[in-house]
Amino acid sequence: MQANHNELWLLPLGGCGEIGMNLNLYGHDQQWLMVDCGVTFGKNQPGQPNRILMADPDFIASRRQQLQGIVITHGHEDHIGAVPYLWPLLLCPVYCTPFAAQILRRKLRDLKLIDQVPIIEVDPKQPLQLGHFLLHWVPLTHSIPEAFGLLIECPAGRVFHTADWKLDPQPILGAPYQPQRYQALANKKVTAMVCDSTNATLPGHSISEGELLAGLEHYIAKAKGRVVVSCFASNLARVASVYRIALAYDRQVALLGRSLSAMLQAARATGHWQEGPFVPNEHLGYLPEHATLVLATGSQGEANAVLAKLAFDRHQDMELAAGDTVILSSKTIPGNEEAVTSLLKALQAKGVEVVDTDTASMPIHASGHPCQDELQLMYQWVQPQIAVPVHGEPVHLQAHAELCKAWGVPSQLLGRNGDLFLLAPTPGIRRQVVKTGRLEWLPGDWRQPGELICATLDSDK
Ligand SMILES: [Zn+2]
Numbered sequence: 001m002q003a004n005h006n007e008l009w010l011l012p013l014g015g016c017g018e019i020g021m022n023l024n025l026y027g028h029d030q031q032w033l034m035v036d037c038g039v040t041f042g043k044n045q046p047g048q049p050n051r052i053l054m055a056d057p058d059f060i061a062s063r064r065q066q067l068q069g070i071v072i073t074h075g076h077e078d079h080i081g082a083v084p085y086l087w088p089l090l091l092c093p094v095y096c097t098p099f100a101a102q103i104l105r106r107k108l109r110d111l112k113l114i115d116q117v118p119i120i121e122v123d124p125k126q127p128l129q130l131g132h133f134l135l136h137w138v139p140l141t142h143s144i145p146e147a148f149g150l151l152i153e154c155p156a157g158r159v160f161h162t163a164d165w166k167l168d169p170q171p172i173l174g175a176p177y178q179p180q181r182y183q184a185l186a187n188k189k190v191t192a193m194v195c196d197s198t199n200a201t202l203p204g205h206s207i208s209e210g211e212l213l214a215g216l217e218h219y220i221a222k223a224k225g226r227v228v229v230s231c232f233a234s235n236l237a238r239v240a241s242v243y244r245i246a247l248a249y250d251r252q253v254a255l256l257g258r259s260l261s262a263m264l265q266a267a268r269a270t271g272h273w274q275e276g277p278f279v280p281n282e283h284l285g286y287l288p289e290h291a292t293l294v295l296a297t298g299s300q301g302e303a304n305a306v307l308a309k310l311a312f313d314r315h316q317d318m319e320l321a322a323g324d325t326v327i328l329s330s331k332t333i334p335g336n337e338e339a340v341t342s343l344l345k346a347l348q349a350k351g352v353e354v355v356d357t358d359t360a361s362m363p364i365h366a367s368g369h370p371c372q373d374e375l376q377l378m379y380q381w382v383q384p385q386i387a388v389p390v391h392g393e394p395v396h397l398q399a400h401a402e403l404c405k406a407w408g409v410p411s412q413l414l415g416r417n418g419d420l421f422l423l424a425p426t427p428g429i430r431r432q433v434v435k436t437g438r439l440e441w442l443p444g445d446w447r448q449p450g451e452l453i454c455a456t457l458d459s460d461k
């Protein structure tokens with residue numbers, strides 16, 4: 001099964017009909033291009049690390065000589081996380097921008113693969129030719145530095161693959177969104193827009209990172225004791241906002257948790273961290289309570305993360321007490337509610353004041369994905385012939401497709417993992433042409449390139 005020189009295909013193996021583990025293949029003239037290669041996290045026994053799941057790449061692994069490379073749109077786990085696990089089956093170059101490359105290198109070092117995987121760090125200002133595919137990096141605002149959409153051109157057509165985005169006029173780190181970048185795409189006649197559906201069921205416009213400053217400041221300003229703020233580690237804009245507010249209120253900032261430290265290191269190495277230094281953790285014991293602010297991992301209730309250790313008095317550098325404040329600047333990912341609730345109860349039992357998005361009177365967390373008004377603007381600017389909703393559960397894809405119909409996008413292709421989306425020359429869909437499934441990474445000895453390192457977990461069929 002391969003596209004000819006008149007055809008342009010999209011074949012999602014993961015992330016279409018589910019949230020997480022994005023893996024998209026574009027096909028043209030007997031070649032394939034992979035866009036993103038992510039993981040999703042499965043639930044495990046309480047106290048055990050989450051299971052690491054990813055799309056089964058069997059279809060492309062068995063024709064890897066046709067694969068021109070893996071292109072990574074941004075450094076979130078659902079887009080980059082499976083590269084170390086699946087690369088031994090694919091054996092191709094991996095293209096990413098500097099910040100994502102930093103994140104990937106750390107993962108590869110952890111798995112002792114750093115000397116094997118060819119990471120090609122790209123300059124997003126330059127187009128990139130991979131086989132028949134010419135790629136242009138299109139900057140977007142999201143919830144991590146260096147988030148890009150891709151304009152993918154080949155002789156059969158053009159796709160704007162948005163990956164994850166929102167329209168943020170005040171992203172704190174990086175430039176605000178630039179409508180002219182997307183309006184310019186309309187002049188190029190975009191065949192299809194393959195677009196983020198995460199928040200397609202939500203009316204209105206997402207909250208800007210900048211709008212959170214007032215809420216975060218409100219709670220930090222009124223705190224008397226220590227303040228602990230927990231957010232997603234990759235949200236460096238949030239980290240920077242909290243850092244600036246802390247300094248304005250004469251609090252010194254410490255950073256607790258491996259994933260936060262890793263992100264900060266990547267941000268420093270790529271010029272995304274312009275704020276000052278952090279207080280060494282061992283100084284936390286001596287700092288006055290009112291002069292302390294700690295950024296901590298564990299907002300999802302993870303048993304081994306910092307917040308849980310603080311809640312259950314298991315942290316070596318700090319103990320929380322009555323009068324301290326914990327701010328959860330995050331949303332609870334479905335499936336983690338129980339863990340988060342028991343974490344909050346433990347904190348409250350100690351007399352710690354807890355502020356989360358449910359109890360806060362002002363916004364303290366913002367999504368990184370577009371709501372309906374943002375989607376509408378993007379479709380108006382780009383004017384694609386075809387809308388392909390991806391990055392969502394069926395309910396999100398459905399809502400997204402219906403909106404596009406109402407907005408007059410000439411055609412909408414609504415499908416799921418394993419469906420073949422025919423983008424050119426004639427729009428269409430061939431259902432379930434490829435068997436899809438999930439793999440689970442099983443920690444253990446690393447195998448030789450080409451060997452399966454995962455157990456087949458289930459099939460979608
Ligand atoms: Zn994503």
Ligand SMILES: [Zn+2]
Nearest residue numbers: 074076142164
């Ligand atoms: Zn993302």
